[in-house]
Amino acid sequence: MNILILNNFWRYPGTERWDFELVCYEELICHDTHQVTYIVNRRGRTAITAHPDSCKIYEVEDFNDSTRLAEITAQVVAEQGPMDRVIAFSENLLLPAARLREAFAIPGPDMAETLLARDKMQMKQYMHAAGVKAPRFLAVLPGSITPQVASFVREVGLPVILKPADGASSIGVSRVTSLAQLETLLGALPEGDWQLEEFIAGDIYHIDGLVDAQGELLFSTSCRYINTCLDFSFDSPLGGVMVMPGCALEDKLVAFARRCLSALGFNRCAFHLEVFLDKDEEPVFLEVGARVAGADVPYMIEHNTGVNLFKHWVDLILHDRTELTPEHRGVGAWLMFGLPEQLPQQVNGVTEFVGKIPSVYRQHLPQVGSELIKEGGYCALQSGRFLFSSPCATQLAKDVEQVLQEFHIDLQTLEG
Structure with missing residues (x-):
């Protein structure tokens, strides 16, 4: 070829x-x-x-x-x-x-x-047409609050989410809690396709995997997010903890993923699907990409299942098929702590966990004495990145919580 x-x-x-x-x-x-x-x-x-x-x-x-x-x-x-x-x-x-x-x-x-696979409004239109639960939304333009916008906000209630139609990593996303805030945000929007979206309260999960040439689900893993991409942009840690394979929750998430992927007609590709679990513990579509997830998700998956999503995606692209033999090596998690807003800064100290917490098998930390600068993207030098694997889901949850509580980076602002 x-x-x-x-x-x-x-x-x-x-x-x-x-x-x-x-x-x-x-x-x-x-x-x-x-x-x-x-x-x-x-x-x-x-x-x-x-x-x-x-x-x-x-x-x-x-x-x-x-x-x-x-x-x-x-x-x-x-x-x-x-x-x-x-x-x-x-x-x-x-x-x-x-x-x-x-x-x-x-x-x-x-x-x-x-x-x-990029336009978040079109995705939700397909979900609604297929009877898949998804947030209500409205396309909006830069400017001011129109009668249509005001009517939408009254219908779904505050807060609402303002976001670009084809964005990624929560760039440009705002949680709007008042009409005054919405008026200000709309007035400052750059040109482009924007949407208001109904706010859904509940935990967010990401489901990652592969679909074959016929659109059938070949492989998937499910994870509960630790915070959200939007939270990460406001200095909260970001991560995910795998749902125990074979449990009732995973079965529910996988069944919902099949409905979402079928509604969109995805085939021969990897996917990264994000869903809410609402107050009734029912899945609600958030968004999906026809690609391998970013951040440290694919490394966590490969370590705990033996599946390299990139490899199998290439097989599907070239040959319309791939041979999959997933293994259950453990339950995994990924966790990252972002950079401070004010940069550059010198690193005077940072907490290490490899060798101290058995489930932490890999860490990426800035060197003491080095200068922190902004790189951009999740797969970049952060204040700290950690990968976990454990045979016990309960112990894994405790270990992740310990890192969340104990991680610290000591920084010194550089003059000039």
Whole structure:
């Protein structure tokens, strides 16, 4: 096959950082059997560890430059023949990949399919049409409170959530508790597609897995979030604890996931689904992506089940099938503590837990004496990142709580 890979993931070979270590492309795709071409940005170049003679690499400054991407693809097609597949793992690259598929008649998700996995309003429309419980919502424009907006707020009540239609990681999301706050926020919104969403009280869970060529669920794990992505943007820790496989709660979440994925027609892909459990302990759809989860979710899954979601996603893309043999190695969790708002700062001390708490098998901490700077993204240098695994769900919960209570980082503001 003639395969094009778009990559903006970064790696740190030879260091303790595990960022995107599961994305070793030459292990996922045989570069001797296939013709492989990479388009990367400067950051993404660090993840390409294949032998230079086994592939072609083109670097771009901006993946949103669709003209440049098309020029490179046209050049590769002229030299090597028609492109058979385009692979992009990052959520930010799914639309550029879809544009190339449409422009060069390459099999795989087109723009309409890809937008369905990005547009949160369209997702909820599909859920409502399929009878799947999802929050009520209203499309809004920058400006002021219109009669329609006021009517929606009266109908669903406060608080409401204001969010972009195609955002990620809770960027641009606000919890609105008054009409005065809403008026201010609407007046300051940048141009784009925005929505008001009904607030659902309850715990949030993420369900991660794979669907096959027929849209059937191949594999999944379920986790209860520790706080939310929105909380994380306001300095709360963020994490997730696996639901015990085979328990009644997991069965309920998996059954709900099947309904959501069927309603959207997902196939041949990984997925990251987020759902509420409302006051009646019933699942409510929040959003879903046709991709592997971010943060440390895939590493927790691989350690505790033996399943590398990236590998099996590639198998589905290339061959429409994959061989899965999940193992139950333990119950896992992931946890991260974000960076302070004021940077740079010097690290004078930080709490370590590997070797002190048996279930903490991996930690990523800034070095004492180093300077903390903003990197951006969940898979980045944070104040602390921890991965857990335990045979006992009860002990795991206690260990996670201990880290939440005892973690501390001692920082010193740098002058100038």
